Amino acid sequence: MILDQEQNLATSNSVIRNKSLQRLHIDFPLFIALLLLLTIGIFVLYSATGKNMAVVNRQIIHIVIATVAMLAIAQIQPRTIQFWAPWLFLLGVVLLVIVLLVGDIGKGAQRWLNLGFFRFQPSEIMKLALPMMLAWYISELSLPPTGKRILTAVFLLTVPTLLVAKQPDLGTALLIASSGFFVLLLAGLKWRMIFSVVIMIVASAPLIWSYVLHDYQRGRILTLLNPGNDPLGSGYHIIQSTIAIGSGSLYGKGWLNGTQSHLDFLPERSTDFIFAVFSEEFGFIGCMLLLLLYLYIIGRCLVIANQAQDTFSRLLAGSLTLTFFVYIFVNIGMVSGILPVVGVPLPLISYGGTSIVTLMMAFGILMSIQTHRRLIGN
């Protein structure tokens, strides 16, 4: 395959260039792109918070922790990751149950588990644990998986998704569910089945509407259809963020010059709605460059997935990559007003330690898969 040859060429070049990095289990192209993205994120955050250095410093600390975590995970052999996958998944499910029973409530949802010295969201563990679990489970047999395996996999996928949706945290539930779904998709789940599931979901939409969704979630979907409906609530977010994006036009208003964000308009402008700040200040060209950088990272990760030497690594790497894309698509889609508002951050740019650490850990897994390749091969 032409694609394969190109990739092999690229890989061999990078290997020659970066032998020492290889020994440190760092994938140089990915690492540089991630650092570039994180740096951009810090500058956008500085603007979005109204030059609040305290917040920026905290974010830098998050980034340092996340990078250390990524590098640490990159040292772990994929085989070890594979071995621990079911146990991590089990731990994740148990923690999700615990958090439903005794978790801390923040912003109207029960997501946090307080361990005394630090608080964390068990749902974040699941973002990694579920694709690991399914990749482990599916890769035990040849692809594509059998019907029985698929049913079991769907069950394994449903349990944490529902537990997280119950918190309620629709955004994370969506990310977890899609990470699981991507494992099945990449494993060669029949298109027929995929389409029938899609049709089933569409058919049961009224039931989901009435019984599964919370009031605020229904509200958000209604708002998307008609933002003017609820101009004081979430509709306001969408109206303001589309104004911010649109008024950025081609070249943007310039860094620190976004009026929408600095006039206290955009809610959540340093977290979920940070893309609005970015596009207001850097315009369409800035957006294209940002998307390009994201695509480069995704492309590099897909290369890693394709070059992976065993099915577990391939499925896991592919799933994590596609989930990363879901982050981007859902966040930009929601901020620009084509998707309902769900709590999904703009990956590696939005403020927040949890999401950055989880994402960087995922990239750590990808680096591990990439850099341990030859060792496995030998």
Place this chain on the structure above:
Amino acid sequence: MAQFDSLAIKDHLRDEQVFSRRLIVTTVFISLFIIILIARLIYLQILNQQHYKTLSENNRVSIKPIQPIRGLIYDRNGILLAENIPSFTLELIPEHIENIPQLIKELQRVITITDHDIKRFNKKLKYKRRFEGITLRYRLNEDEVARLSVKQYSLPGVEIRAELSRNYPLGRLTAHTLGYVSSISERELQKVDASNYSGTSRIGKIGIEKKYEKTLHGKIGLQKVETNASGRILRILNRELPVPGNNLYLNIDIRLHAIAEKAFADNSGSLVAIDPNNGSVLALTSFPSFDPNLFVNGIDTENYKRLRTSPDQPLFNRAIQGRYPPGSTIKPFIGLAGLELEVIKNSDSMSCPGFYMLKNDERRYRDWKKRGHDDTDLRKAIIESCDVYFYDLALNMGIDNMSSYLAQFGFGQKTGLDLHGESAALLPSRQWKRKTRRLPWFPGETLITGIGQGFMLTTPLQLATATANLALNGIRQRPQMIYAIQDPKIEILNLRPPKSLDRIEIKQQSNWDYVHNAMKGVVHTLHGTARSINRGLKYKIAGKTGTAQVHGIKQDEEYDEEKIAKKLRDHALFIAYAPADEPKIALAIIVENGGHGGSVAAPIARKVIDEYLSKENKK
């Protein structure tokens, strides 16, 4: 199960093929989704950029303060003295106006805007921020509002604001007690919590309004609003309601003010009435008065000049700031001092030839009655106000004794009333004279101090307080304006307890009774100086008249002779308490240049006491 499955042979090549094919499909999907995003961004940022740019430029979110409702003020009977009435003001927002003078000219074609309005506007323009609204006209009437509303659309930066404006329905009756609110000055803004006042345009300037500013003001509310390019509010995003100020109930009985005003007629002066039992200030008046409503929206220079330069000094609060010689009203206090300090006995009497002379001094200290009072004891000296008796008493007592005894009644000190600007007036003493004038004390000065002349000065409030102390046998209560404070939400009156001060030491109760009796005689005996008011009295009044020679009030030389002559006339004074045996009201009256206390001041007291006691009985 997992173990069993893993026994099956894995086809690695096929795995790789399946995965690769799926990867290509997902890459296609990713590209599709990316195209959707790009399309959306093109739609927003390229195709509709003008639309959103306009929206963004027109979009302003600002935090607008909501002014808390200022507390209402009532008198002791619940009569409303200060209220808030809705009024419309015309505001300009400089940020949105290209040419302010031209705009004002344009507005002048629609409504009347005086030079005074423009001057006031220009003054504020200097220190207000560009995006803040500045008032050009206060109190627009409905007609003006309607005409402006029609035009407003074509005039960016012009806003009509509805607000609550302070109003004093009884106007001049309350001016000297309540004071008034008016525009906050920069200096005042530095003294208060500026953020709490960001929605407030007026602040208490004097009187109760100033003293109880904190209580009356309340806590500011905020609303987050979206405004368009011209600063007009499009919608309210959220709001935090203000906490209204507390209502005040005064001890003042406003009906007494009305009676006093009528009784004073054109005379200048002051009447202060106190309930001696608890220090409640029942009346605190100063005549002439002025209309406090003039000040609320900024008084125009013409009116202000008239008030400032009027020879009657209507802005001057005589009740707490006026310094008058007490004249003969001091005599009961001096007499009591003589008895208590055992300088005289109540049986002592002397002959009054109509004048008094010091040893080695040619000067004759005259009595007001040329031919004298014959044989005079203290009782007669008080009833008929014999000066000679008190010259003699004062001399025997000495200035040091006199000064320290009078000080116990609060003379020469601020009473501690809850109003700003109170004067301590002046109680002379040997030390005071040495300190301020660098001169020794002369015996002649002791004599005239004994009849309330010379250096001694007192405010009407001080005199009323001293009278109250005397009435209650030395029990002293600090005078107090406020009866209760009321949180408008819970409506419960939070009563202000009276504040007792140290009691004046009593050597012998009979001395006090003697003085009380003598004061009763002033009104109720044949020769009493205030006998004219005893006709038809159903209760007993104890009082003392006074007639004070004018000095201290200096006027410009240019007044015509007639005016000067009036100004040089004596002040008429009267102190009283009633009912004499169970005092419920004590008062002091000063009628400037009124002549004799008995004929001018005492009748005013009778009317006020009548009114107060008749209502008390009804209760």
